Amino acid sequence: MPSSQPELSMINPNAAGIDLGADYHWVSVPEGRDSECVRRFGCFTADLYAMADWLKQCDIDTVVMEATGVYWIAVFQILETQGFEVKLVNARQVKTVPGRKSDVLDCQWLRQLHRYGLLAGSFRPDDQICVLRSYIRQRDTLIKSASTHIQRMQKALTQMNVQLHRVISDISGTTGLAIIRAIVSGERDLHKLAALKDRRIHASTDEIAAALNGDYRPELVFVLHQELQLYDVFQTQIAACDAEVEACLNQFADRIEVATNPLPAAKRRGKKQPGNAPRFDLRTHLYRISGVDFTHVDGFGVLTVLTLLSELGLDPSKFPSAKHFASWLGLCPGSRITGGKRKSSQTRQVANRVATALRMAAQTLVRSHSALGAFYRRMQAKLGAPKAITATAHKLARIFYHLWTSGGAFVDPGMETYEQQYQERMVKNLKKKAMALGFDLVAKPALPECVS
Known part of the structure; x- marks a missing residue:
């Protein structure tokens, strides 16, 4: 007997699928839109604009692609600016859909699934937020890099048996950096170094001087000096990144008037x-x-x-x-349920x-x-x-x-x-x-x- 189940309805008839790669991209459009329903395009910017022009000639409205490294970013942004609805899908989600034939290319399979609405796009905020997100991620990378040099400064101090971390909580703070800068400048008077402490430090001058009594080997002081310079370089880059973040935030529209609705305490x-x-x-x-x-x-x-x-x-x-x-x-x-029982x-x-x-x-x-x-x-x-x-x-x-x-x-x-x-x-x-x-x-x- 013939099956009584209704066939899947076509949700996106003007859909295209793109198989991304490092060197070139394969693009599939519905049959009858062009003499070639599958084309290969290079990864240069001119090739991507040529891809967008060909998709417009084929009356494509929506495009789907898999997330592959960072290769999708340029394709996504160019197609989105050209007026296409672009969906980025997880490769794991595509693999869970059964029924693929071995002679079907990845781009054709993606187009077919998207044609019947079987793929859900990954979340991506609007372009203005993506700009801010790039700055914040870069800032986070710089902070992590700077923290690496703090650890190396701590290692050099420990090798010299300078127990500065025993008397102050943070060697990258006001007191810690002031003492480290004086050490790399050649100061060895323990009480002069201890006198650089901030007034908020609980440890006394004598306690800090005792902690600074170490073996100041020239090679270790050289390492400390270089790590301090690299730390300062990253601090300069973080300050430059903060300026870009502030400029980016100034471009956002006001959702609330701070003058009439002041910020709570x-x-x-x-x-x-x-x-x-x-x-x-x-x-x-x-x-x-x-x-x-x-x-x-x-x-x-x-x-x-x-x-x-x-x-x-x-x-x-x-x-x-x-x-x-x-x-x-x-x-x-x-919610992993098997046979009516929750397994996990x-x-x-x-x-x-x-x-x-x-x-x-x-x-x-x-x-x-x-x-x-x-x-x-x-x-x-x-x-x-x-x-x-x-x-x-x-x-x-x-x-x-x-x-x-x-x-x-x-x-x-x-x-x-x-x-x-x-x-x-x-x-x-x-x-x-x-x-x-x-x-x-x-x-x-x-x-x-x-x-x-």
């Missing part, structure tokens, strides 16, 4: 900014372009918010709900900069006197630190999504309120269990206070 007054924080008023820029002060959420500093907005953008419409957002981040519990609820392994930033923010809540801090500590005692970090990052993602979509201000209920609500839920569940077993749960009467 900072939640963490007097707290020292991270050493790698920009030297301009980043918090005001983020509030102006997003309309929300995300830094009022516990665990969210200005650098964390900058990372989130530079990776996600300002338009949350790509994620229909908070559940979709958490699933894309790989922070929600998994482990979260998916996802390489996502937003999820990493949320996990880093969750780790800072270990000593926070807030509802989020209380939640993290309860999850840590119940499930252990790794799962507590994921659970708290999931909660932070949902809070961020709510503020991202609806605006408004975040109000922390407080650690005491959270503990009280948790206790009330526990009592309610215990009463249900007792009632199901035929018992009544009665609260123990409070003991009278003793009067002395």
